[in-house]
Structure formats: C-alpha cells, structure tokens
Amino acid sequence: MTIPLTGDEGVRAVREWVGAAGRITALTGAGISTDSGLPDFRGPRGLWTLDPSGVRLSSLAAYLAEPDLRRRLWASLLEQPVGRIEPNDGHRALAELGRSRSVTVVTQNVDGLHQLAGSDPARVIELHGSMRHVQCLSCGTRSGLGAVLERVSRGDADPSCERCGGVLKPATVAFGQPVREPVLRAALAAARECDVFLAIGTTLSVSPAVSVAAEAARHAARLVIANGQPTTYDRFADALLRGSITAVLRSVLSGPPGTGHGS
Numbered sequence: 001m002t003i004p005l006t007g008d009e010g011v012r013a014v015r016e017w018v019g020a021a022g023r024i025t026a027l028t029g030a031g032i033s034t035d036s037g038l039p040d041f042r043g044p045r046g047l048w049t050l051d052p053s054g055v056r057l058s059s060l061a062a063y064l065a066e067p068d069l070r071r072r073l074w075a076s077l078l079e080q081p082v083g084r085i086e087p088n089d090g091h092r093a094l095a096e097l098g099r100s101r102s103v104t105v106v107t108q109n110v111d112g113l114h115q116l117a118g119s120d121p122a123r124v125i126e127l128h129g130s131m132r133h134v135q136c137l138s139c140g141t142r143s144g145l146g147a148v149l150e151r152v153s154r155g156d157a158d159p160s161c162e163r164c165g166g167v168l169k170p171a172t173v174a175f176g177q178p179v180r181e182p183v184l185r186a187a188l189a190a191a192r193e194c195d196v197f198l199a200i201g202t203t204l205s206v207s208p209a210v211s212v213a214a215e216a217a218r219h220a221a222r223l224v225i226a227n228g229q230p231t232t233y234d235r236f237a238d239a240l241l242r243g244s245i246t247a248v249l250r251s252v253l254s255g256p257p258g259t260g261h262g263s
Helices: 007-020 052-058 060-065 067-079 089-100 113-117 145-153 181-193 209-219 245-253
Strands: 023-028 102-107 124-126 129-136 142-144 168-172 196-200 222-226 239-241
Touching (some): 007 222, 007 239, 023 181, 023 209, 067 145, 067 168, 089 102, 089 113, 089 245
Parallel strands (some): 222 239
Antiparallel strands (some): 129 142
16 A cells, blocks of 8 residues: 655645646535635534534425424525635635646535636536525526525525425535436546546545545546545545645645745
C-alpha cells in the first residue's frame, strides 16, 4: 500500500499532477462551502452534530407526513436565503482551473456556489440537486426558490403547488429519494475517465459519493483527498491534504507552498 504524501510535499506533488493531467474531476462536499458561511453536517460543529433532530429535515417521509416540519424548513430558508451566500476562494480556484483545463465538478452540495464562482454549469454535476429551485412532488413542476419564498414572506407558511396543489419541496435529493440515474452515470463516468481525482471537503461516507470515490480509486491515476478530518478512503489516497479547504485549494491550484497560500 502506498503511503500518501502530506504537507508541503503533498501540495507540490498535487500541483505537478494537476499540471500534467488531461482530465481532472473534483468531488466536493460541504467542507468547501464552510468558508462561505454554510456549516457542514458531520464535522465537530456540523448541523447534525449539534442538532441530530435536523436530520429529519432531510427525510422525504418525514417531510411529506409533517406539515410542521415543512413550515420549519421554509421559515429557515426565509431567515437565511441561499441567494445571499457567496462563493469563496475554494470555489473560485476550481472555476479558474476550469478555464484552462478540462475540469468536471461532481458536487454533493446543493448551494449552486460552483456555478456562481464561474464553473461551467455544463461541467457541474449536482448529485443531490439544487436548493435554488423548488419542485412539486406530485406533478414535477419546477420554479425558482425566490418566488416561493416571496409567498412564505406573505404568510403562506407551507406553500403548495399553484398548478396542482401538491407538496412543494426544494429540488434536492432527500433521504428516501434516489439520485437520478443519468446524474449518477455522468458522475461515475467523470470519476472513471479522469487522470486526477480531487475529493474536497467530503467525508466520503454517504451514497452516492462513496460509489463515485470507489470508481475513482479503481480507475484514477491519482487520488487526492483534501479534508479537515480523516475519511474512510484515506488509505487509498496518493496525497492527503489537511486544513482549511480554501487555503488548501489556493495552495494546490494557485501559489507555491510556503508563500502564504495555506502555509
């Protein structure tokens, strides 16, 4: 088993691998968005670590059965609209890399920050959907989040579909909902066909990210894991980069180690 490179040695090696790669795939999790003010879920200060009951907000069965839960979600989105969240330097570093190289971003995140940072939307695969849209669970009609939040602000605490009266839900994949098959196929292909696979800010502990990482471990020339905490795939990595995801990505994709970029 190869011992993963770490520290400045790891940063130098990853920069070389990225520079020589024909195709790069980045799998991103909640850790890349924490510097934008969005907490992760399973970290020491994660949403579900501090409030385990919050998991129910991501359960499709609970969402359908409990109007109070739906009202809680819409109220929370009204208090902190996702539209106010801005990309950080980690998102921007990946977007900048994509302007000169073939980069596919497979993201577990639903915040849309990769696209806002400038990543080509056609090269961003959203495994878990998007919080920036709303979908009717009955007829499938999609609309923008802003229009629904406007209804919530006017007192419609549990807005229903204006077309059929069905239950509305952010267009994300909840527990109990499958990832759309074309989306999963595209993610697996991106993992299988790349020269370097960057797993960024993800614990690699939930499906389908696990299957995407497994595909990369079987096929990618280089597997790089950048995360604040250990992951289940660390033993397969060619390089392990710890610390702030934003600082790590600046170091790997921008300036040399030891020049203030994450050193």
